[in-house]
Amino acid sequence: MSDDAWLILAMMLVTFGPRYLPFALAGKIELPPILVKALGYVPIAILTAIIALNSVVQDNQIQLHLHNHHLIAAIVAGVLAFFTRRLALTIVVGLLVFAMLRWFAV
Amino acid sequence: MQRRYAWRIVLLLLKPICMYSKTSKKKAFLAGAWDTLPLIVAAVPFGIIYGALAVAGGLSEAITMAMSLLVFAGSSQFIVVTLVAAMAAAPVIVLTVFIVNLRHMLYSASLMKTMQHYPQWVRVPLAFWLTDETFAVVNNRLALRANDKNFVWYYFGSALAMYSNWALCSWIGMRMGQQVPDLSSWGLEVAMVVAFVGIVVPSLHKPSHWVCAAVAAVSAVLTRDWPHQTGLLASGLFAIAAGMLFDRDAQEEPENV
Numbered sequence: 022m023s024d025d026a027w028l029i030l031a032m033m034l035v036t037f038g039p040r041y042l043p044f045a046l047a048g049k050i051e052l053p054p055i056l057v058k059a060l061g062y063v064p065i066a067i068l069t070a071i072i073a074l075n076s077v078v079q080d081n082q083i084q085l086h087l088h089n090h091h092l093i094a095a096i097v098a099g100v101l102a103f104f105t106r107r108l109a110l111t112i113v114v115g116l117l118v119f120a121m122l123r124w125f126a127v
Numbered sequence: 128m129q130r131r132y133a134w135r136i137v138l139l140l141l142k143p144i145c146m147y148s149k150t151s152k153k154k155a156f157l158a159g160a161w162d163t164l165p166l167i168v169a170a171v172p173f174g175i176i177y178g179a180l181a182v183a184g185g186l187s188e189a190i191t192m193a194m195s196l197l198v199f200a201g202s203s204q205f206i207v208v209t210l211v212a213a214m215a216a217a218p219v220i221v222l223t224v225f226i227v228n229l230r231h232m233l234y235s236a237s238l239m240k241t242m243q244h245y246p247q248w249v250r251v252p253l254a255f256w257l258t259d260e261t262f263a264v265v266n267n268r269l270a271l272r273a274n275d276k277n278f279v280w281y282y283f284g285s286a287l288a289m290y291s292n293w294a295l296c297s298w299i300g301m302r303m304g305q306q307v308p309d310l311s312s313w314g315l316e317v318a319m320v321v322a323f324v325g326i327v328v329p330s331l332h333k334p335s336h337w338v339c340a341a342v343a344a345v346s347a348v349l350t351r352d353w354p355h356q357t358g359l360l361a362s363g364l365f366a367i368a369a370g371m372l373f374d375r376d377a378q379e380e381p382e383n384v
Contacts, residue, residue, distance in 0.1 A: 025190055032198045032224045043232060056236075067230045067259075099324050107325075112321050
């Protein structure tokens, strides 16, 4: 096998392993309640961290100003999601705001 | 007379198809795909920019598509592209992919209670297709319908919709990247940002959730220079700890997002 194929295989294994391990053990072991509770916070914690890294930070610098189009789009999306709770609307309007800011180069 | 007979045969043949379309399994499958649609819309530019970046970074078409089809983990695929372009060593690449995708283990663990009802051969493909997007959608479904008999079909619907779209968009991005060289500078990753905002914000039900989100955001920004995305993982753990610390109702069942 070529080096590329080995690299793909290795990436596949290290990605699939963590996805599958808890599924494989489901029903065989019981998680302690405190861990179950902690897992409830996982999506908020990880997704918010990814959001912050891709909006507040641009070119590896903290950019808290109106010229940061990613940040403005994220804030508009956040306000909309808070009041409407509608995912599709949030995404479409967020993208439109970003496109307009880009287009008019505010 | 003969024509009427022919029609009857046609109707008879169509009947099982019509009945299948009414089954709750197919309904659940389509509902899963449908509920994932907004996230698919957001994944389109994300997939395209991945394909374009891969081309710009010098990855072969085979590797670019193999990652989308066999690894199937968006953000880590982006990081691989940047690492390959920076001539990183293979063990570094693999370790980075491992760390960035560890968060899926947390998703997987939070679905354990539901998964114990299914055989291993069903769990394997479900695990392979577990992404941020599908997790958000199926977790929401579980919060609304805890004992859904067709949950697995719902999950498959969501997962297959994400998977086929991701493969298609990676391919389109690869082709477009060859035509439009500066595509990767259009800031298309904003699609992922607004999609995640749309998932997270409605799930902030109580003060401890807000604390968790705030800590995650601040910590992720401050630890951005930690090597190999370890800052992301550490921030996740800080944020979970902060949320737990501020969680007032100790006896309550964990909240589904």
